[in-house]
Amino acid sequence: MSTTTAYGVLQSWDLPDYNGTGTLYRHLQSGAQVFHLANDDPENMFAFAFATLPEDSTGVAHILEHTVLCGSREFPLKDPFLQLLKGSVNTFLNAMTYPDRTVYPAASPVRQDLFNMMKVYGDAVFRPLLKPGLFRQEGHRLQFNARDELEITGIVYNEMKGNYSSPDSIAAEKCYQSLFPDTLYRHDSGGDPAVIPELTFQEFQDFHRRYYHPSNARIILYGDIPAGDYLEFLDREFLGDFQESSTFLVQDEQPRWEAPRVFEATCPVEPREDLSRRSSVTLNWLLFPVTETRRLLAASILTEVLLGNSGSPLTKALIDSGLGQDLSPVFGLETDLREAVFSAGLRGTEPDQAQAIEDSILSTLKDLARKGFDPELVEGALRRVEFYHRELKSGPNGMRVMNRILRSWMYGASPAAGLRFGEDMEAFREDLHREPRLLERMIQELLLDNPHRSTVIVRPDPDQARREEEELRAFLAQRRESLSEAEEGQIRREAVELERLQTEPDDPDVVARVPFLAPRDIPREVRRIPFRKEPLGPESALYCHDEMTRGILYLDLTFDFGRLSPREESLLNLLGGAFTESGLPGLSFDQFNRQVNLKTGGISAYVSNQTHLGDLSRVRRLFVVRLKVLDRAWQEGAELLRRLLGEVDFSDSARLVQILEEMLQEMLGGVVPAGNYFAGLRSLRGLSGLMAVEEEINGVSQLLHLRRMAEEDPRALGQELLGLALGLMDPSRVNVNITGSRAMTDEMARWVPSLLETLARRRAAFSRTGVLPGGAAGPGGEGVSGGVPGVVLPPGEAPAREYLLASAGVSYVAAALRGVSFGEPLATAQDVVAHLLRTGLLWEKIRMQGGAYGASAQSRTSEGVFSFVSYRDPHSARTIRAYQESLQELARQEVDPGVLDLAKVSLLGRELRPLTPREAGYMSFRRSLLGVDDELRQRIRDQVRAVTPGEVRQVAELLRENFSGASLAVLGGGAALEELRRDETLPGGAGEFRVTELGV
Structure with a gap:
């Protein structure tokens, strides 16, 4: 059927906000509706959206979202989604379960790549295999553990156990559910771990049949690919196989109450808290x-x-x-x-x-x-x-439009x-x-x-986690006792069958059906961002990036500083949080915020640390202040920034206490949901000076610092912050970046020297009455050595094994080890190794087989380290062994050249991601500060193309050898700690973990 006859046009709209036109089509045969927003954006996007209305909290919609991507009619693989991750240049590739819909979006700046993803995704949602084994893998299953005890596991089951460990997540779920007791919103579409095991495979299949039909679909297309190309593809590949069979399903409205209601819920916390x-x-x-x-x-x-x-x-x-x-x-x-x-x-x-x-x-x-x-x-x-x-x-942009x-x-x-x-x-x-x-x-x-x-x-x-765990153990023990011989045999057979399914290699001929780009399809040259540069002083410069910013002007100030005292280091995060939230003399913080809203698009301040690639022993430490303003009123915003830098003030003690408490609560609420981040930083701090200061500023150490500061005299604390701020903001050590139209960057550039003069006067006035931080050397620390800016930072003192105790139903497992350093012959090969691990062996061992939500590997050649981390993981020791085993397997035999090519496509494709004007200007600016010029970037890009299977094997062998000395950090609950302590098969031998109680 031709495109013109396969669809009817329902309506069209001019959409000036998006420089385009929207057209709504209806596929006549299947009943699917398709909306195309045509404009000149080369980053095209598609999304398949289905109304999915849960009738309970078994998480059927969520489990289905996972499982449809585990093999389809045309791609009968274990995980076509993983295959796409291996070799796509996508800028977005995922799927999301909402309370009443499930959405499968993807975006790419490369036309063929987008159609490749659409082919795999469309086949997945409309023609999935939905094997029983994969339902058990992604959803829930009973299995026997190493002690022959019955346990429940499954990727979604463990993911939601993590979700139900977070007080903030529980509060969010209960707040929305409380208002909709008479609609399907009273259920958790993601799944309640206590209810997920009730879902049967038949109910799972029925849910797909009911909702995953083109008649119940809404398909979104966005970008500069012509509508006809999309529509013909959809009709030929998917929609033409279906007949209209149902109407689009919509959630009911909630009947209104006559009086307010009160609801109570509890959240688990560690008993010691x-x-x-x-x-x-x-x-x-x-x-x-x-x-x-x-x-x-x-x-x-x-x-x-x-x-x-x-x-x-x-x-x-x-x-x-x-x-x-x-x-x-x-x-x-x-x-x-x-x-x-x-x-x-x-x-x-x-x-x-x-x-x-x-x-x-x-x-x-x-x-x-x-x-x-x-x-x-x-x-x-x-x-x-x-x-x-x-x-x-x-x-x-297509993702924001989609929402x-x-x-x-x-x-x-x-x-x-x-x-x-x-x-x-x-x-x-x-x-x-x-x-x-x-x-x-x-x-x-x-x-x-x-x-x-x-x-x-x-x-x-404080008793909830223990009580729920005991109830689950009692249920499973009783279930174990009541199993008939036939039922026990079935559980064991299903485990064997699932293991076979998970470990059996995919048929190479079937893998070859998945459409991929080749390295030759990726541009050879790096993208270059032009800029202008002029000196401001002996150690500072002004950068201008002329970009089309839609009438917005961006200003970035980066002040170099060096080593500080331990006390000063602990204050850096608070300084960033309080810098724009404390008000000014004669202007309370709420009045100041009102002025920020009126005159700017925002002012922010924070600390950034990164290794200088000209000398890997040196870390460039920057106190960053950023401003965005409208062209037509930039002077108002710029003068407000001048006033902030010239009059920065932390003398409002009551406000400082509020800021401290807000930051502490924010961090407490984020520890469990972002356990992978906190465990990852903790494992790295003993191997790298850069990661040591990052952990001090943003990790568990900062949580402990904030707790202590909350008990201190706020007046003295405010004075310390003022000294630190003025010490860091040395106008002789500032680099300035302006991004905007040429006329506006020139105009603001003429104003910058007066801003720095204002700051110099403030520092001089303070130095007559106060003490700037950093001792005699000042915040610049060691300054410049051999022409390379930055400071040498020693690694932190960290135990080889640390357990971060929190109220978490699942764990986050991190390992860090010595690796290859930037500039060494195998540095680029180590980047390839990280990609191969996270899109292959780690996915299979830790997610598919282990039941964790995910796992990752990261190459940090600028620090000479390599790291692993898992997310919402039901295991700890098993995951640590999986890290080591993955390196062993990668070192055992050379990677297939085709698989290596996919990794190269993905790594090279990062360069293709469209940048906003602000991103382009700031990224180019930071590259200059860190010694990264276009020639170096091109050399690295060429090295990626040249990586050989032998080099991958060499790096894997080096990392395998170094793993025995890995630094381990695990964030989890008390039950997981006891299980870890009992395990004597850890790499490097059995050993005690130092326990740090987080109080969350």
């Missing part, structure tokens, strides 16, 4: 359907006014109340459900404060509705929202309804002009007069 101020209390309102897009924009603006930053009135009122330490993990506007939800509350509180928190929120809203908003506050919020929509952001399309399309409205921001914003401004108290009326109608409100209290239960 201090449980005071560890609860969260959140108020949630059900608003209106998200298909009312103009109303949704108005609600997002109201949310920005109320909660957009630390100085926003509702945020400030909650923090100033002293009833909690930080905003609750659920706050603001949720738009991924059929009806919008607004939430506000506090964490770091006590359950008995729930009524006081509710009273504080409601009284603040009443006061705002009665007294009204300062027009400057409202205008700042409007500019902030407009800035957000105007600015080009990192990541595929806006599905927000309306999934619920029966037009796919283009959410793509008219400019028009909707203009209409809102007109409405606000006609009705100046529009936002105040919205508070009254949507919140104060809305009885459909829930108060959700989540409190810590």
